[in-house]
Amino acid sequence: xLFSLRRLEAINIAYGEAAGDGALEEVASRIQHFAxxxxxxxxxxxxxxGGSFLLVANEACSRERWQLVADQLADLISRPIAVPTGxxxxxxxxALIRALTDESVDSMLDRLGHALQEASEQQGQRxxxxxxxxxxxxxxxxxxxxxxxxxxxxxxxxxxxxxxxNLEDDSLTGAEALARWNHPExxxxxxxxxxxxxERADHIGxxxxxIAAKAxxxxxxxxxxxxxxxxVTPADLAFGSYxxxxxxxxxxxxxxxxRLTLEVTEQALISDIAMxxxxxxxxxxxxxxxxxxxxxxxxxxxxxxxxxxxxxxKLDRSMIEGVTTDKRDVAVLxxxxxxxxxxxxxxxxxxxxxxxxxxxxxxxxxxxxxxFLRAQPMSAALFQKLAGSEA
Numbered sequence: 001x002l003f004s005l006r007r008l009e010a011i012n013i014a015y016g017e018a019a020g021d022g023a024l025e026e027v028a029s030r031i032q033h034f035a036x037x038x039x040x041x042x043x044x045x046x047x048x049x050g051g052s053f054l055l056v057a058n059e060a061c062s063r064e065r066w067q068l069v070a071d072q073l074a075d076l077i078s079r080p081i082a083v084p085t086g087x088x089x090x091x092x093x094x095a096l097i098r099a100l101t102d103e104s105v106d107s108m109l110d111r112l113g114h115a116l117q118e119a120s121e122q123q124g125q126r127x128x129x130x131x132x133x134x135x136x137x138x139x140x141x142x143x144x145x146x147x148x149x150x151x152x153x154x155x156x157x158x159x160x161x162x163x164x165x166n167l168e169d170d171s172l173t174g175a176e177a178l179a180r181w182n183h184p185e186x187x188x189x190x191x192x193x194x195x196x197x198x199e200r201a202d203h204i205g206x207x208x209x210x211i212a213a214k215a216x217x218x219x220x221x222x223x224x225x226x227x228x229x230x231x232v233t234p235a236d237l238a239f240g241s242y243x244x245x246x247x248x249x250x251x252x253x254x255x256x257x258x259r260l261t262l263e264v265t266e267q268a269l270i271s272d273i274a275m276x277x278x279x280x281x282x283x284x285x286x287x288x289x290x291x292x293x294x295x296x297x298x299x300x301x302x303x304x305x306x307x308x309x310x311x312x313x314k315l316d317r318s319m320i321e322g323v324t325t326d327k328r329d330v331a332v333l334x335x336x337x338x339x340x341x342x343x344x345x346x347x348x349x350x351x352x353x354x355x356x357x358x359x360x361x362x363x364x365x366x367x368x369x370x371x372f373l374r375a376q377p378m379s380a381a382l383f384q385k386l387a388g389s390e391a
Contacts, residue, residue, distance in 0.1 A: 001054075001055050001066070001069075001070050001073075001094055001095065001096050001097070001112075002048065002052060002053075002054050002094070002095040002112040002113070002115075002116050003027075003031075003052060003053045003054075003055070003073075003074075003077070003092050003093070003094055004050075004051060004052045004092065004093045004094075004095075004116055004120065005023075005024075005027065005051035005052070005077070005090045005091070005092055006051075006090070006091040006092070006093065006120075008020055008023070008024075008050070008051035008090070011023060011088055011090075015083065015085045015086065015088070016085065018084075019083040019084070019085050019086075019088065022081075022083045022084075023081050023083060023088050023090060024047070024051065026081050027053065027077055027081075027090065028045065028047065028053065030073075030076050030077060031045055031053060031055060031073060031076075031077070032045055034072070034073055034076055035055060035057070038069060038072075039057050039059060039069075040059050041057060041058045041059025041060075042057075042058050042059075043055065043056060043057040043058070043059075044056050051090075054112075055073075061098070063098060063129075066096055066098060067096060067127065067129075070094045070096055070127055071127065073092075073094070074092050074094055074126055074127070077090055077092045078090065078091060078092065092126070093116060093119040093120050093125075093126060093127075093128075094116075094119065094126060094127050094128070095112045095113070095115035095116035095118075095119060095127075095128050095129075095130055096115070096127060096128070096129050096130065097111060097112050097115070097129070097130040108130075111130035112130050114130065114200070115128040115129060115130040116128065144197050145197055145200055145201035145203075146201075147183065148181070148194075148197050148198060148201055148203055148207075149201060149203060151181060151183075152206060152207065152210045154184075156181055156182050156183065156184065157179055157180070157181055157182075157194075157207070157210060157211065157214070158179070158180045158181075158182055158379070159177050159178070159179055159180075159211055159214045159215045159218065159380065160177075160178045160179075160180055160377040160378060160379060160380075161175035161176070161177060161178070161215075161218070161377060161378055161379075161380065161383040162175055162176045162178055162370050162375070162376075162377045162378075163175050163370060163374065163375040163378070163383065163386060164176065164227070164229070164348065164368055164369070164370045165368065165369055165370065165374055166367070166368055167349075167358070167361060167362040167366055167367060167368060167369055168362070168367075170374075171390065172226065172386065172387065172390040173226065173227060173368055174226045174227030174228060174229065174259075174261075175219075175226070175227075175228065175229065175383055176229040176230075176231070176263065176370065177211065177212075177214075177215035177219075177228060177229065177230050177231070178191055178231075178377050179191050179194055179195075179207075179211045180194070181193075181194045194207075195207070195233065199235070204233055204235035204236075205235055205236070205239055208232075208233050208235065208236050209245060209246075209249065211230075212230050212246065212249055213249050213252075213253070215228060215230055216228065216230075216249060216250060216253035216255045216260075217253055218380040218383075218384070219253075219255050219259075220253050220254050220255045221384060222383075222384070222387050223387055223388060224387075225259060226259070226387055227259050227260070227261055227289075228255065228259060228260055228261070229260075229261040229262075229263050229291065230260070230261070230262055230263065231262075231263045231265075231293065232262050232263065232264045232265075232268055233268060234267055234268040236268070237264075237268050237269070237272070237275065237276050237279060238272070242279065243279050243282045243283065246283075247286065257286050257287040257288050258287040258288075260288045260289070261288070261289040261290070261291050261311075261312065262280075262283060262288060262289070262290055262291070263291045263293040263314060264276070264280070264290060264291070264292060264293060264308075265292075265293045265294050266292070266294065266295075266304065269304055269308070273303070273304070273307065273308075276308065277307050277308050277309075280308050280309050280310075281309050284309040284311075289311040289312065290308065290309055290310050290311055290312070291310070291311065291312035291313070291314045291348065292304060292305070292308070292310050292312070292313055292314065293314045294314065294316040294350075295313045295314060295315050295316060295319070295336070296315055296316040296318055296319040296336070305339075305343055305345075310343075310345055311345065311346065312345060312346045312347070312348055313336065313340045313345050313346070313347050313348070314347075314348040314350055315333075315336065315347065315348065315349050315350055315366070316350060316351075317350050317351025317371075318351075319332065319333060319336070319349075320333075320349055320350070320351050320352060320357055320361065321351065321357075323357060323360045323361070323364075324354065324356040324357055324360060330360065330364070333360070333361075333364050333366075334364050334365075337364050337365040337366060338365075341365065346367040346368065347365070347366040347367055347368075348366070348367065348368045348369065348370070349361040349366045349368070349369040349370075349371075350369070350370055350371065351370075351371050352369045352370065352371030352372075352373045352374075353371050353372045353373050354373060355373060357371075357373070358373055
């Protein structure tokens with residue numbers, strides 16, 4: 001975790017640098033004593049410059065446990081500090097990370113830095129988790145952001161397709177469009193990292209439209225009534241002319257409106273639910289279907305199901321992982337499907353990786369599924385071949 005102490009510069013000005021140095025020594029002492037008592041595995045504390053400290057621990061630790069440790073440490077640091085000229089109070093901001101397999105130190109520090117900046121910019125936010133994607137080695141975030149600005153023109157953004165199947169007869173029903181960046185030096189960069197980079201570069205809008213255009217162009221060649229699903233980002237819904245631009249893209253591609261599904265996550269709806277509802281209603285009036293994506297991964301705000309014109313609930317993989325071994329997981333799945341049926345919504349199960357999971361999803365009433373059990377994301381050419389063989 002990376003700590004940043006606010007108001008340190010103001011303390012140096014008001015009380016003198018000796019008071020600021022004394023405060024830093026006290027903070028370091030508090031963190032060291034706390035870590036010695038609370039952490040089981042080896043740990044190391046370092047000053048990261050200015051009013052910043054880095055605490056690294058090597059032990060098995062859940063996300064919840066690490067956040068609890070950070071909360072306790074932030075409370076400890078916030079307690080009054082006595083210095084010769086008076087009593088000081090410091091207000092820490094904390095960035096948290098759990099290192100990914102084979103992740104470099106540079107990548108971890110880069111992600112922590114961005115998370116700390118996010119926490120500092122948000123009013124009232126004390127903790128922030130670093131993004132879950134690794135920064136590819138050898139390139140800083142600034143370099144990647146600069147690279148991305150030209151990636152569309154260089155046709156480095158590839159659209160893959162994750163096939164979707166009917167649970168009743170296992171027939172192919174369509175695919176979800178997923179983006180990958182084929183970086184000329186770093187190789188393939190996944191969708192999560194790609195959109196994180198695009199967000200920092202303020203380039204999500206052009207990227208999202210480019211992905212949609214490529215997906216629609218490929219899907220216009222599909223046989224039968226196969227459906228295309230396209231993800232909608234928070235930046236899309238914040239853009240006033242998104243509906244008009246998206247409808248123009250669809251019409252230019254020739255892809256039938258009635259065969260398109262837009263997948264919207266809870267995160268995309270949080271900022272302005274009323275505007276999102278209006279946009280979704282415009283799409284729905286054109287025959288486009290709407291799916292609430294990653295259902296179960298966030299807060300599951302049921303108000304969305306009341307005010308938005310939804311047609312599908314797409315279950316997050318966490319809602320499926322334990323259904324073959326845990327009765328409570330099955331009970332939750334059963335309840336969600338019952339609620340969806342009452343609201344006339346179809347349920348799509350995501351992350352089906354085992355035959356036993358597919359069997360449970362079918363038994364409990366899910367309508368469709370996608371996952372590595374049947375197919376991994378594939379190129380447009382391979383999906384076209386799959387679609388032809390299924391036709």
